[in-house]
Amino acid sequence: MASQGVIFDIKKYAIHDGPGIRTTIFFKGCPMDCWWCHNPESQMKEPEPFNDSLKTNSLYLCENDGEIIGRNVSVKEVMKEIEKDIIFYEESNGGVSFSGGEPLMQKDFLNELLINCKKNGLHTTLDTAGCVSKEIILEIAPNVDLFLYDLKLMDDKKHQKYTGISNKELLENLLLLSEMKCNIIVRIPIIPTVNDSKEDIVDFGKFIQKLNIIRVDLLPYHSIGEEKYKKLKKVNRMKEIIPPSKERIEEIMKQLESFDLNVSIEV
Ligand code: SF4
Numbered sequence: 001m002a003s004q005g006v007i008f009d010i011k012k013y014a015i016h017d018g019p020g021i022r023t024t025i026f027f028k029g030c031p032m033d034c035w036w037c038h039n040p041e042s043q044m045k046e047p048e049p050f051n052d053s054l055k056t057n058s059l060y061l062c063e064n065d066g067e068i069i070g071r072n073v074s075v076k077e078v079m080k081e082i083e084k085d086i087i088f089y090e091e092s093n094g095g096v097s098f099s100g101g102e103p104l105m106q107k108d109f110l111n112e113l114l115i116n117c118k119k120n121g122l123h124t125t126l127d128t129a130g131c132v133s134k135e136i137i138l139e140i141a142p143n144v145d146l147f148l149y150d151l152k153l154m155d156d157k158k159h160q161k162y163t164g165i166s167n168k169e170l171l172e173n174l175l176l177l178s179e180m181k182c183n184i185i186v187r188i189p190i191i192p193t194v195n196d197s198k199e200d201i202v203d204f205g206k207f208i209q210k211l212n213i214i215r216v217d218l219l220p221y222h223s224i225g226e227e228k229y230k231k232l233k234k235v236n237r238m239k240e241i242i243p244p245s246k247e248r249i250e251e252i253m254k255q256l257e258s259f260d261l262n263v264s265i266e267v
Helices: 075-083 086-092 105-118 134-143 157-162 166-181 199-206 226-232 246-257
Strands: 004-016 022-026 069-073 095-099 121-126 148-149 184-190 215-219 263-265
Touching: 004 075, 022 075, 022 105, 069 075, 075 105, 095 105, 105 134, 121 215, 148 166, 148 263, 166 184, 184 246, 184 263, 199 246, 215 246, 246 263
Parallel strands: 022 095, 095 121, 121 148, 148 184, 184 215, 215 263
Antiparallel strands: 004 022, 004 069
16 A cells, blocks of 8 residues: 655645535646646646745645645655544534545555545545546545545547546446445536537536436636646636636526436535
8 A cells, every 4th residue: 555645735624625624635646637627736646846836824735945836745644634633523524535636546545545534533525537447436435425526528529628538437437436325426617618508518417317416516617727827837728718607607507407406506
């Protein structure tokens, strides 16, 4: 088992990454390259140059005076941070969330953290797009209390264009977790001109209605990642895209509800 991994942030008192008050660990590395990614600093697995320090209460953002993002950490070091806030998890029915990037890219490091959390009786949430083999999903699933499963596009050609990979394995893994009766919240980023047409939403609805899930969360596109693209010297392909209006998101919500789905909007 790996006892080291690469992360780029630890967010304390998080309230959007699962129930209650949580600590969220952000893993570095992602096999996808979503045009709208608001954490572009998560995509490369290794620590990388970052022109400036983001002003957050982050503990692990940079290791060299704001010039490098990401660092190698041990399971022991991360658990030490997690355990500092046990009292908040207990009082709020919260726990620990693993996000990224794609945490499953470092599956041994992730699994070791999950096992340690379970030993401490802590609720675990995994934010993933599921882009790994079925075997990895089967290995990890018993240690995850809640999956936040990202679904980007149903049309495979468009999925390949806008994320860099096929959605075949991702959809199969989601079906598998649903058959295993895991707790799942499906999260759909709503990206104008990419996946918000009437046809796109119908395709989502038809697929999701076959699943056993808690609910669907809609995540309206926002442009807050823009600055990060500059700092990483990366091209922002969504420059011209305007975030969807509240009315449009509500229309999409209604459209999905017509498939008998429980839908909410994450802001
Ligand atoms: S899956 Fe998430 S972290 Fe990876 S590129 Fe897409 S939006 Fe970014």
